[in-house]
Amino acid sequence: MTVDLENCDKEPLRFIQMVQAYACLVVVELETMKVRYASENTVEVIGKRWKDILDRPVQEVFSFEVTAQIPVGLNREDGFETLNPIQAFFSVGSDRVLKNVIINRSENNLLIEVEGASQFLHASRYQQMLSRAINKIQRLREYDNLFAETAAVLRQVTGYDRVMIYRFDKQFNGEVIAEAHGEGLEPYEGLRYPHTDIPPQARELYLKNRIRLISNVSAPPARLRASGEVGEDPLDLSPAGCRGVSPVHLEYLGYMGVNNSLSVAIVMEGKLWGLFAMHHYSPRFVDASIRNMLLFVGQIFSGHLSLQSANRYRQENLTRNLARLAVGEMITKTRDIFEGLTHGSHNILNLFEGVSGAAIKFEDRFEEYRYAPPQKDIKELIGQIADRKDPESGLVFHHDNVGNDFDPFMDHCDDAAGVLIIFLNPELTDYVAWFRPGLSQTITWGGKPEKQVVVAEDGTRRLGPRTSFARYVETVEGCSAPWTKEEIDLAMSLRTTIINSMMQRYSEVKQANEQLKKALEDLETFSYTVSHDLRAPLRAINGYTEILAEDYGSKLDEDAQVIIQRIHRGVEQMNSFITDILELSRVGSGGLKIEEVEVSPLAGEIISEMRAVYPDTEGLDLKIQPDIPTIRADRRLLRQLYLNLISNAFKYAEPNAEGIIKLEVGARPATDTKPVVYYVSNTGPAIPEEYTQTIFEMFSRLSTRTDTEGTGVGLAIVDRIVQRHNGSVYVTDDRLGITFNFYLSPDTPQ
Amino acid sequence: MYINQILLAEDDTTDAEFFQRALSRLDSPPELVWCKNGAEALKGLEDCSKASCMPRLAILDIKMPGMNGLELLEKLKSDPRTKDMPIIMMSSSDEPQDIARAYDCGANGYLVKPSRFQDLRELVGSINYFWIKTNRLRPISS
Structure with a gap:
């Protein structure tokens, strides 16, 4: 199959019917135990021509050392893993040569690879190298050191020109995070490689077969030949280490100048974390025992990594839990989400690292802390989030490049490229949001990450590897630091905490x-x-x-x-008390019926009633301003208000210096800052300043005037009526002597 | 046939006594028939009806144990034998809704119990003048 632009990421690597020149492959059908496939190079490796061994029983091809292991491996749970490599002698030409035989089972076949064995590698030296590498890795503590030290140890043990620790990011772009290399070689540390360099099917194979040796880039591979007994379908060679290499990959390595490559997959929690990537600039062969040892080192390494990451996670989790508990406690204590999230040492601005600001929207209140985009933009963003109907979107939303996907935030990439929102109600109208600034990130690629289209002589286009590995520096704008899984978990648990304490508050309010x-x-x-x-x-x-x-x-x-x-x-007094208290309770209950009320006639009516009650006030100088503006109020309550103020004036008025008692009802016109102020004024001694507030309280009477009748409830009623109309009442000692002023604004909500 | 009698349904002995005393100060006062509760008043009026000598006026206190004044009022106003008899409701409440409810139930008048005896005397005088003396001039159809 030709690999071209359309199927580049589907190139069937495991079906490449070739083997690398360093080994030969013999495939034995399990049912018949006869050879069904053989690579063309068998004669060079085991001294037998492929044509001669096809369809022959396995024992005619391999000696007893090998065939004796077959039933053992077939019956073991872990197959041939612990048996490999099996050492056996083969007659090649006139020589007796020791070879390593590696057997793997692939469905109904046994894949038997035969490759060179380094005779000089003594068991003791192997042991020594292995334990040195492992000891060193296990003693390591610091996260960053682990990589550099591992690279150094691996280079020391294997003698490779370059050993890199290569780590994948979420998109499987790779980064060289540590390396050890020979003198005079260009450092690769810090370089990035696009995810297309190791395509998905190649990554898949790394999970199955964790070590991959490409022994000699320039050695021509040997074809696999099939017996006439089997069909045309290509054989799956994924278990075989000597499996042929994709021409694209060979080309890639060639452009890099690499002649030999050995990669060990580092797998964490079932996922490909990275590779030990080793390069050599001349051909070399790595013995199967060393490869096994490297696999083991890889396992130790990923175990160490898991442990460190678990430790770190535990530590961070502890810190996060403490923060969440502290905030939760604060919310419960203050009974207020705004105070609870902002007043403690753990607060909205330090729960997550590197935030530019945060915002809380709860019921009618919106607050921003340090920085937040305009509320309407957040609202629009949430509208669009809701439209996408992500199953998680009712709980939490996070994005590290929100302006790219959601246009309400297009203009906020500088300060709010990253957004994390927890929603507090199903309508998504209450929320807590955090913002992270956009970072301009510099990525140094090991070559410009772009697809290379190679046009063949026949005009077909195919995908080729990058030809240039010159450093290419790219600046990525608009992304914030990513919200980690742990941060999102924290946000989620914080959400639960907030909702729980709000529920508690609601039930308390309900109870109250x-x-x-x-x-x-x-x-x-x-x-x-x-x-x-x-x-x-x-x-x-x-x-x-x-x-x-x-x-x-x-x-x-x-x-x-x-x-x-x-x-x-005494009884009369008691009666007035009862009447007044009853009146006060009436002011508080029932709805207001607001209408335009004419004040002058109302005052006139009340004054004539008063005259009947106080017949000895004949000589009173009484003035009602004729054109008092109408007032918007509940007529019944306004009448009560004037009744109380006027009767108060009748009770407490005293003659002025000229011996005249004056009483005046009127209004002062509105000014720019004040509404129309209505007043009732009478001659008499000024009320001492310390009493000007308390006179409106229940049962308060001026101690100096105990001789005068009155219950002390009258002015409390006035105050209550004014309050019910969203107004204000206050005493001044201008005009005639004592003046009670008030204004009402019943149409503004309380 | 009406006789010069006022039926008073009032559970409070003191208020009943004040009423009696206020009435007795009038010139040629009507006779007061005092019933302590609604049931007693119903029974009294039943007897009067049998004897064909109905009181000219009934005054019912609203707040009474058992059958209250308003319930009694509704019963009397729906009974053909008593529906034309003038009935005045009496209460210490001057709440507008209480007054309105009394009239809704068919009361002919509403009397707020005055706190001063003197006021009560004047009120009783007016009631007597209007409902007993004045009404006597007009025959009441049954």
């Missing part, structure tokens, strides 16, 4: 509301009790006292008459 409702009902019951039951005994006292005075007055002496009068006065 119910208590309040009950209290209001109690108050209504109390009002009724006051109006009915408390008055009955008073009526009795009053009635009997009157009857006593009327029917038996003549029989009582003067002292008794005075006592009767005092009883009478």
Whole structure:
């Protein structure tokens, strides 16, 4: 099959029917135990021509040392893994040569590879190298050191020109994170390689067969020949180490100047983490025992990596949990998401590293901390997130280049390229969001990462490897530092914490509301009790006292008459108290019926009522401003307000220096800053400043005026009425003497 | 046939006594028939109806144990024998909705129990003048 632009990433590497020149491959059918495939180079490796061994029984090709192991390997759970390599002698030409035989099972076949064995590699030296490498790796503590040291140890043990620790990122772009190389070689450390350099099917093979030797880039491979007994279908060679190399890859290595490459896959949690990538600039062969040892080192290395990463994760997890608990506690304590997230030592701005700012939107409140894009842009972003209907989007959203995918954030790439949002309600209207600045990231590629199209002589186009490995520096804009899985987990658990404490708060508010409702009902019951039951005994006292005075007055002496009068006065006072308290409770309950009310006639009406009650105020100088502007208020309550203010004036007015008692009802026109202020003013001594606030409290009466009638509830009622109309009432000592001023704005919400 | 009588349904002894005393101070006062609760008042009026001598006026306190004044009022106003008898409701409440409810139930008048005896006396005088003396001039159809 020709690999071209359309199928480049589907190139069937495992079906390449070639073997590398360093080994030969003999494939034995399990059912018949006869050779069904053989590579063309068998004669050079085992001294037998491929044509001669096809369809022959296995024992005619291999000696007893090899064939004896076949049933053993077939019956073992781990197959031939611990048996390989099997050492056996072969007669090649006139020589008896020791070879390593490696057997792997592939479905219904045994793949038997025969390759050279380094006779000089004594068992003790092998042991020594192995334990030195492993010891060194296991003693390492520092994360970064592990890579450099491992590279150095591997180079020392293997003698490769260059040993690199090559790590994949999420997109499988590779980066050389550490290396050890021979003198005079250009350093590759820090270079990146695009994911296309190691395509998906190649990465897949690394998981199956964790070591890959390309012994000699320039040695022509040997074809695999099939017996006429088997079909045309190509054989899957993935278990065989000597499997032929993709021409594209060979070309790639050739351009790099590499003649020999050995890679060991580092697998963490079932995923390809990276490679030990070793290059040699001249051909060389690496013995199967050393390859096994390298595999083992790779396992130790990934184990060490897992351990370190688990330790680090545990540590970070602990820190994160502490932060989450602290914030949760703060929210519960302050009963407020805004305070809880911002007041503690762990707070919204330091939960995640490198944030440019954060924002909280909860109910009607939106707050930004240090920095946030405009609220409307966030709202639009969330709208678009909701439209995409990602199953997780109702809980958390994260992106490290949000402006690229969501146009509301197109203009916020500098300060909010990264966004992390946790949603607090299903409508997505309440949320906590964090923003991360866009980073301009410099990536040094080992060659410009682009596809190379090679046009063959016949005009077909195919994908070729990069021809240039000159450094290519790319600057990537718009991405923030990524939100790690751990950070997203933290955000999720924080969300749960916030929602739980909010639920708690809601249930508390609900409970308080119910208590309040009950209290209001109690108050209504109390009002009724006051109006009915408390008055009955008073009526009795009053009635009997009157009857006593009327029917038996003549029989009582003067002292008794005075006592009767005092009883009478006490009862009257009690009655006014009851009336006023009842009035106050009425102000608080029921809805307001706001209308335009004419003030002048209302005041006039009240004043004539007052005149009837206080007949001795004939000489009063009374002035009602004729053109008082109408006022928007509940008529009944406004009447009560004026009644209380005017009756108050009647009660407390005193003559001025000229001996005249004056009373004035009016209004001052609105100014730029103030609405129309209505007032009731009378002559009399000014109210001392320390009392100007307290007079509006319940039962407060000026201590100097205890002789005057009044319950002290009147002004509390005035205050309550003004409050219900979103207004304000205050005392001044301008105009005639004492002035009560007020304004109402019933149309602004409370 | 009406006789010069006022039926008072009132559970409070003191209020009943005040009413009696206020009434007794009038010139040629009507006779007061005092019932302590709604049931007693119903029974009293039943007897009156049998004897064909109905009181000229009934005054019912609203807040009474058992059958309250309003329930009693509705019963009397739906009974052909008593529906034309003037009924005044009495209460210590001056809440507008209480007053309105009394009239809704068919009351002919509403009296807020005054806190001063003197006021009660004046009120009783007016009631007597309007409902007993004035009404006597006009025959009441049954």
